[in-house]
Amino acid sequence: MALFRDRRGFPRWSFIDSRSLPRPRRAKENTVLELPPSRAAADTPVVPIQPAPDEIIVRDEVLVVATPMDPAGSVRLVAPELPDRYATWLDERRGWFGDGWPTEASDESVQNAANRAPRPYVARTYPGLPVDSPAEVRARHGRGFSSVSRRRRRRRHGHEVEQRRVDIDLVAIEDALDRTASSVGSGLVDVVVWHATTGLPLASRGADPVAATLWHHASLDLRAALPHADLPDRGPYHLVGLADRRLAVLVHADPDLGACVTVALDAVSVNDLLASTIPALHASLAAASQEL
Amino acid sequence: MDLARLDDTVNQYRQQLGSSLLALDVWSADTGLSVTGFGLTPATGPMLHRATADLRHATAIAGVHLDGYHVLTLAGGVAVVVTGERLSATMLLPDDVDLGWVISDLVPAFAQSLQAAHD
Numbered sequence: 476m477a478l479f480r481d482r483r484g485f486p487r488w489s490f491i492d493s494r495s496l497p498r499p500r501r502a503k504e505n506t507v508l509e510l511p512p513s514r515a516a517a518d519t520p521v522v523p524i525q526p527a528p529d530e531i532i533v534r535d536e537v538l539v540v541a542t543p544m545d546p547a548g549s550v551r552l553v554a555p556e557l558p559d560r561y562a563t564w565l566d567e568r569r570g571w572f573g574d575g576w577p578t579e580a581s582d583e584s585v586q587n588a589a590n591r592a593p594r595p596y597v598a599r600t601y602p603g604l605p606v607d608s609p610a611e612v613r614a615r616h617g618r619g620f621s622s623v624s625r626r627r628r629r630r631r632h633g634h635e636v637e638q639r640r641v642d643i644d645l646v647a648i649e650d651a652l653d654r655t656a657s658s659v660g661s662g663l664v665d666v667v668v669w670h671a672t673t674g675l676p677l678a679s680r681g682a683d684p685v686a687a688t689l690w691h692h693a694s695l696d697l698r699a700a701l702p703h704a705d706l707p708d709r710g711p712y713h714l715v716g717l718a719d720r721r722l723a724v725l726v727h728a729d730p731d732l733g734a735c736v737t738v739a740l741d742a743v744s745v746n747d748l749l750a751s752t753i754p755a756l757h758a759s760l761a762a763a764s765q766e767l
Numbered sequence: 768m769d770l771a772r773l774d775d776t777v778n779q780y781r782q783q784l785g786s787s788l789l790a791l792d793v794w795s796a797d798t799g800l801s802v803t804g805f806g807l808t809p810a811t812g813p814m815l816h817r818a819t820a821d822l823r824h825a826t827a828i829a830g831v832h833l834d835g836y837h838v839l840t841l842a843g844g845v846a847v848v849v850t851g852e853r854l855s856a857t858m859l860l861p862d863d864v865d866l867g868w869v870i871s872d873l874v875p876a877f878a879q880s881l882q883a884a885h886d
Contacts (some may be wrong), residue, residue, distance in 0.1 A: 686829040693825040697818045697839070704814035705807065706859075710840030714866065715822065718832040722870070746867040 640767040641731050643670070648678045648732075651759035655736060656680055658752045662742030664721060668734045668760065671727075682735070690735045694725055711757055712749070724753055728760035768853070773803055773884040780858075780877065781805070789844060790859035793881070796851060806859065815848055815857055823850075836874045838866060845869075849878050853885045 481487045580588075605612070648668050656663055665682035667690075669675060674691035676684045698709050713725040720741055726734040734756060738748060773793065781788055790806025799816035801809050823833045839846040845860045847869055856877065860869070 683829065689825040689829045693822045696821040700814045700818040701839075701841070704811040704818075706811065706839075706846060707842040707844070710842060710845075710862075712840045714838035714840075714870070715826070716834035716836045716838075716870070716874070717826065718834050720834075721831070723831075740870075744867065745870055746865065749866055 639730075642765050642767055643677065643731065644763045644765075645677060647759065647763040651756055651763065652678055652680050654759070655752060655756050658755070659736070659738055659743060659748065662739045664737040664739055666734065666736045668732060671729070671731050671733045677732070682737075687735070690723075690725060691733055694727065694733060712753060724748065726753060726757050726760065728757055728764070731764035732760045734760060768802075768885055770803065773854075773881075776880045776884050777803055777805070780880070784860075787860060787864060788858060789861065791856065793854055793856040796853050796855045802854065804856075807857070811857065812855075815846075816855060819848055819850055819855070835878055836870075838869065847874065849874055849881065851878055851881045851885070854881045856881060 476488055476490055478486055479489050607615075652666055652668065655666055663680070665680060665686075667679035667682035667684075667687045668677045669687040669691050670677055671691070674688045676682075676687035679687065694713065697713070701707070701709060709727065711727055713727070715723040715725065717723055717737070720739065722738055722740050722743075722745065724736045724738070726736065728734065736748075736753065736756065777791055777793065780791065790804070792801055792804035792807040792812050794801045794812030794816055796816070799813040801807075801812040804812075819833075819837070822837065826833055833850070835851065836847065836849045839848065840862070844862050845864055845866070847858045847860060849856050849858075858873075858877070
């Protein structure tokens with residue numbers, strides 16, 4: 476690499492000295508129409524023309540130029556040299572006219588004209604309309620990368636969270652609460668069912684809706700503490716002793732619903748409650764939510 | 768705090784319940800640090816102490832108050848948490864234990880024993 480000056484005089488780092496190259500704008504003019512001598516001789520049959528020919532004698536397709544320029548005054552015949560391909564072309568046409576001019580295509584020529592074997596046309600199978608709506612596809616994969624710049628692209632594969640779609644049967648929950656209330660009898664203080672994901676109360680009998688959220692968060696905190704306490708995961712029930720001889724039974728119908736049944740210990744047998752009422756409520760809540 | 772008396776209380780319950788008492792841990796209600804027990808790691812006391820405090824706080828907001836115990840059904844067992852003024856404890860029992868007997872008999876007796884050991 477060396478520093479050269481280009482044709483405009485500016486310094487340029489280059490491997491080639493541009494001053495040694497021909498300048499295209501100052502090339503020889505009228506070179507487009509004028510063929511070089513070698514190509515002209517090769518493409519067109521050219522007869523060498525003498526400065527002043529007197530006569531041209533045609534003898535058997537070969538041009539013979541007579542020139543009177545012989546110093547002795549006699550006519551000298553000059554036979555120009557033709558390339559071999561012209562002789563071949565002439566021999567080919569002599570052969571055609573000798574056997575007769577071909578008027579129709581032969582079978583051999585037809586076979587030779589086919590450049591490929593015939594292939595049957597297979598119609599492309601139409602996949603039909605997409606099953607998922609565009610809104611669902613967009614929610615699943617985002618908007619794509621066409622409308623956002625590279626820096627604003629979301630990282631969709633690193634922290635994608637699959638949202639569970641759950642169908643909760645509220646009528647079944649109401650029926651379960653009615654059965655629980657009739658089973659416990661007069662010892663029932665209140666009962667409430669909440670959504671285990673959000674903590675929102677779904678149905679209740681005599682319970683404060685705020686209590687559902689508080690029980691929900693308390694259950695989450697307690698469950699989060701269990702692995703740190705070197706204890707196994709929680710089971711389906713959690714009994715919490717309350718003041719005034721009351722007992723709160725937290726029912727964990729994982730993973731969608733939670734419930735709290737508060738009873739008075741003076742009027743309810745704990746063994747009967749845990750043997751029949753609470754398992755029935757747990758089964759009813761587990762059946763009330765179905766994942767779509 | 769009479770630690771010797773507390774150890775005697777733990778051994779007494781261990782002999783009385785036999786194989787029904789899988790593990791026991793007693794911790795200070797002020798610091799959450801384990802005082803005595805067997806079968807559980809030192810992390811059990813502080814974590815259950817903190818979880819019980821959260822539960823007490825939540826129930827207080829809801830307008831009710833804890834009575835000093837709560838029973839956790841776990842996978843393969845039952846954890847009974849008894850909270851006192853100075854000492855708290857947890858007992859790990861098998862999952863086929865009679866919870867009615869636990870609530871009506873075992874918890875009051877053990878809470879009284881903890882209170883007596885501290886006094």
